[in-house]
Amino acid sequence: MAFFIEKLKRGLKKTADQISQSWNAVINYRTTPEIDFNKLEETLLLADISLQTTENILKTLKSRIESNSSKSNDSGFIVEQLRQILVDKLQINNQRGPLSESTIILLVGVNGVGKTTTAGKLAHQLTHQGRSVTLVAADTFRAAAEEQLTQWASRVKVDIVKGLENEAPATIIYKVLKNFSERTQTIIIDTAGRLHTRVGLMEELKKLVRVAEKMIPLTMLEKWIVLDANMGQNAIHQVEEFHQGIGLTGIVLTKVDGTAKGGIVISLADRFHIPIVYLGVGETMDDIIPFDAQEFVSALLPKAG
Amino acid sequence: MFESITEKLQGIFKNLRGQGKLTEQNIEETLKQIRASLLEADVHLEAIQKFLEKIKQKSLGKEVALSLTPGQVFIKIVQSELINILTPKDKTSTRLKFAPAPPTLILLAGLQGSGKTTTAAKLAYYYKKDGRKPGLVAADLIRPAAIEQLEVLASQIQVPIFKPAAGEKAIEVCIRAVKSALESNCNMLILDTAGRLHVDESMMSEITSIAQRVKPSNILFVADAMAGQDIVRVVTTFHNKLHLTGTILTKADSDARGGAILSITSTTELPILFVGTSEKMDGLEPFYPDRIASRILGMGDILTLIEKIEKNNEKQQLDKLKLAQAKSFNLNHFLDQLRQLKKMGSLQDMISMLPGDVQMKNQIAQNAPNEKKFNQLEAILLSMTPQERQFPQLLDGSRKKRIAQGSGTRPEDINILLKQYDLMKKMMKNENHAEKLLRQMGMNAFPKRPPF
Ligand SMILES: Nc1nc2c(ncn2[C@@H]2O[C@H](COP(=O)(O)OP(=O)(O)O)[C@@H](O)[C@H]2O)c(=O)[nH]1
Ligand SMILES: [Mg+2]
Numbered sequence: 001m002a003f004f005i006e007k008l009k010r011g012l013k014k015t016a017d018q019i020s021q022s023w024n025a026v027i028n029y030r031t032t033p034e035i036d037f038n039k040l041e042e043t044l045l046l047a048d049i050s051l052q053t054t055e056n057i058l059k060t061l062k063s064r065i066e067s068n069s070s071k072s073n074d075s076g077f078i079v080e081q082l083r084q085i086l087v088d089k090l091q092i093n094n095q096r097g098p099l100s101e102s103t104i105i106l107l108v109g110v111n112g113v114g115k116t117t118t119a120g121k122l123a124h125q126l127t128h129q130g131r132s133v134t135l136v137a138a139d140t141f142r143a144a145a146e147e148q149l150t151q152w153a154s155r156v157k158v159d160i161v162k163g164l165e166n167e168a169p170a171t172i173i174y175k176v177l178k179n180f181s182e183r184t185q186t187i188i189i190d191t192a193g194r195l196h197t198r199v200g201l202m203e204e205l206k207k208l209v210r211v212a213e214k215m216i217p218l219t220m221l222e223k224w225i226v227l228d229a230n231m232g233q234n235a236i237h238q239v240e241e242f243h244q245g246i247g248l249t250g251i252v253l254t255k256v257d258g259t260a261k262g263g264i265v266i267s268l269a270d271r272f273h274i275p276i277v278y279l280g281v282g283e284t285m286d287d288i289i290p291f292d293a294q295e296f297v298s299a300l301l302p303k304a305g
Numbered sequence: 306m307f308e309s310i311t312e313k314l315q316g317i318f319k320n321l322r323g324q325g326k327l328t329e330q331n332i333e334e335t336l337k338q339i340r341a342s343l344l345e346a347d348v349h350l351e352a353i354q355k356f357l358e359k360i361k362q363k364s365l366g367k368e369v370a371l372s373l374t375p376g377q378v379f380i381k382i383v384q385s386e387l388i389n390i391l392t393p394k395d396k397t398s399t400r401l402k403f404a405p406a407p408p409t410l411i412l413l414a415g416l417q418g419s420g421k422t423t424t425a426a427k428l429a430y431y432y433k434k435d436g437r438k439p440g441l442v443a444a445d446l447i448r449p450a451a452i453e454q455l456e457v458l459a460s461q462i463q464v465p466i467f468k469p470a471a472g473e474k475a476i477e478v479c480i481r482a483v484k485s486a487l488e489s490n491c492n493m494l495i496l497d498t499a500g501r502l503h504v505d506e507s508m509m510s511e512i513t514s515i516a517q518r519v520k521p522s523n524i525l526f527v528a529d530a531m532a533g534q535d536i537v538r539v540v541t542t543f544h545n546k547l548h549l550t551g552t553i554l555t556k557a558d559s560d561a562r563g564g565a566i567l568s569i570t571s572t573t574e575l576p577i578l579f580v581g582t583s584e585k586m587d588g589l590e591p592f593y594p595d596r597i598a599s600r601i602l603g604m605g606d607i608l609t610l611i612e613k614i615e616k617n618n619e620k621q622q623l624d625k626l627k628l629a630q631a632k633s634f635n636l637n638h639f640l641d642q643l644r645q646l647k648k649m650g651s652l653q654d655m656i657s658m659l660p661g662d663v664q665m666k667n668q669i670a671q672n673a674p675n676e677k678k679f680n681q682l683e684a685i686l687l688s689m690t691p692q693e694r695q696f697p698q699l700l701d702g703s704r705k706k707r708i709a710q711g712s713g714t715r716p717e718d719i720n721i722l723l724k725q726y727d728l729m730k731k732m733m734k735n736e737n738h739a740e741k742l743l744r745q746m747g748m749n750a751f752p753k754r755p756p757f
Binding site: 148 | 341344345346347349350416417418419420447448449450451453454455456457458461502503504529531532533534535536538539556558559560561562564565584
């Protein structure tokens with residue numbers, strides 16, 4: 001675990017450096033003891049936190065500073081307050097229990113965000129937790145998608161189920177779930193990337209979920225959307241559409257190993273109550289870590305004091 | 306969901322209307338709104354600041370006296386400045402550069418998942434249809450099945466593919482492909498590389514070596530239309546290392562506002578060669594700055610609407626000027642005016658294009674010029690001789706009777722029209738009363754002005 005956290009920190013270090021830099025500009029406590037809220041606003045906006053969320057955060061921060069006027073020059077206090085505000089936002093949504101013993105995880109999202117890679121990494125991670133994992137290739141659209149997941153399956157040494165030629169994703173899933181109740185296992189379903197604006201593809205996905213929901217207890221079904229940390233405000237539309245369509249139960253944020261901050265998840269927390277479950281931090285099988293709000297925000301902001 | 310910019314602009318226009326000119330003060334609020342909107346579109350903050358500064362300069366110097374509302378002038382400035390940034394100085398730079406000696410090489414570069422492989426195949430398909438002989442080179446050895454993906458696509462569009470042999474590195478397959486291109490009857494090669502993070506030193510040096518070695522005349526950065534602010538840092542690093550020659554915007558069929566492309570062009574000035582608009586092989590379109598500009602602003606129809614109204618306004622102004630010169634307002638002029646109004650009478654259409662409040666729209670629609678009434682007035686006027694229209698005093702009882710018959714109306718209707726004409730004649734002396742005039746004519750064209 002320590003290794004993972006190290007990895008996340010490394011991934012976010014560049015971000016933290018950048019934020020520290022802006023932060024130094026934010027509090028120029030020698031010359032002006034006042035905080036430059038404009039600079040702070042910029043910092044948050046550059047992290048892809050939406051304007052509205054940014055304004056809310058600053059409002060809260062200001063009022064906290066006001067009610068602690070003796071500390072209005074204390075940069076440590078202010079950073080700590082900011083950290084707390086962000087952590088609170090993220091934590092509200094992250095009160096969830098562990099995965100049920102038998103679990104079906106359905107990975108959905110737009111094209112190229114990292115669904116297949118996440119499926120492979122998750123399979124690896126959950127196998128290590130002692131689960132018996134099966135990967136299901138339900139992306140029947142993208143060229144060689146099945147081949148990609150097959151390579152992951154052999155890489156992380158788990159079983160894979162594929163459809164027959166021209167088989168609809170819903171049929172593949174029906175077949176997989178038919179025998180599901182017989183033994184305890186974990187199934188990870190990789191689906192085709194689809195833009196949330198494509199009505200036909202969204203209908204296909206809904207159908208697929210309906211099939212699954214008829215066959216297994218709802219508590220066993222996880223529907224996770226995969227989001228790319230490089231994404232901007234459109235992620236909000238994506239979550240909205242997918243959530244409305246199939247009722248999401250989790251968010252996986254990938255590519256956190258770049259310099260993009262994935263601040264969009266903070267805006268998402270303002271609107272939806274969907275927990276962030278995992279972070280993707282690279283392209284190898286170990287590059288996945290459970291989400292932890294404290295860690296996430298700590299890696300994002302400079303240490304207090 | 307997001308408050309659309311159209312809604313915001315309605316507010317802006319309301320605020321600016323009737324103020325006569327753009328001042329530092331009334332522009333400040335508007336600039337703020339534009340900033341908010343550009344942020345929602347994911348335009349990078351610095352690019353926004355640069356942009357707003359320009360808009361400010363242009364607007365404050367702008368002569369707006371002739372225009373009916375400063376808001377319209379302002380939004381035009383915003384739009385044309387956006388287009389300006391998105392249009393490369395050198396128009397030819399949006400075209401592919403063909404190497405003096407074939408094969409012409411296109412190297413694709415970008416982050417993971419940005420759409421390089423699909424774009425590679427689309428490019429091959431595009432140029433194949435254009436009569437070239439493209440080949441695809443699979444140089445992504447990182448992502449599982451990336452080669453197979455390109456292979457499937459290559460066979461779909463029937464172009465040759467160069468794949469790495471066992472143990473061959475990305476750079477090696479590129480070199481081999483370039484050497485054997487002509488033998489394989491290819492005069493163009495598209496190199497699909499692995500997605501990479503700009504901060505991944507070893508991967509960045511891999512692609513730099515490829516570029517240095519095969520010297521492609523085109524090095525294109527593939528950017529996702531849904532990208533956020535950080536894309537600026539990414540493209541800057543790629544550009545510094547690779548000397549990019551252009552960009553391709555993918556997944557433009559999403560509902561992302563695509564501000565990333567503005568950030569990219571504003572920081573790198575790279576031309577945009579293509580826009581990807583579907584997962585299909587023919588989903589590659591040329592880039593139109595004006596389309597993306599209104600998309601980034603999220604304005605869609607409102608610009609069309611403004612244009613329509615501006616055209617009408619200009620014409621009306623001209624007509625009024627002519628009128629003033631002639632100093633005699635006769636029924637011919639009245640007819641002209643009527644037809645002008647009637648043209649605007651497709652107001653119903655225009656209103657339906659307006660975003661926002663349905664109730665409000667209905668209210669406007671109800672009060673919009675009544676087609677029937679217009680037609681009746683027009684019919685009456687057309688049943689007169691030009692001479693009668695020029696000298697309305699000629700219209701005696703028998704002429705009125707004839708006109709009523711000809712236009713399928715009653716003589717009283719002719720009298721009503723003449724009263725309206727008299728009224729208008731009086732009012733024409735004072736342009737500001739145009740609205741009041743219309744109301745008294747029972748047309749009530751703009752009970753409340755449309756909200757823009
Ligand atoms: N750096 C980085 N790359 C990732 C991560 N997750 C996925 N990728 C890469 O993103 C690209 C698209 O991933 P893929 O799983 O095919 O996306 P899908 O279309 O959603 O299934 C691939 O090149 C992956 O290797 C991550 O956490 N970090
Ligand atoms: Mg996939």
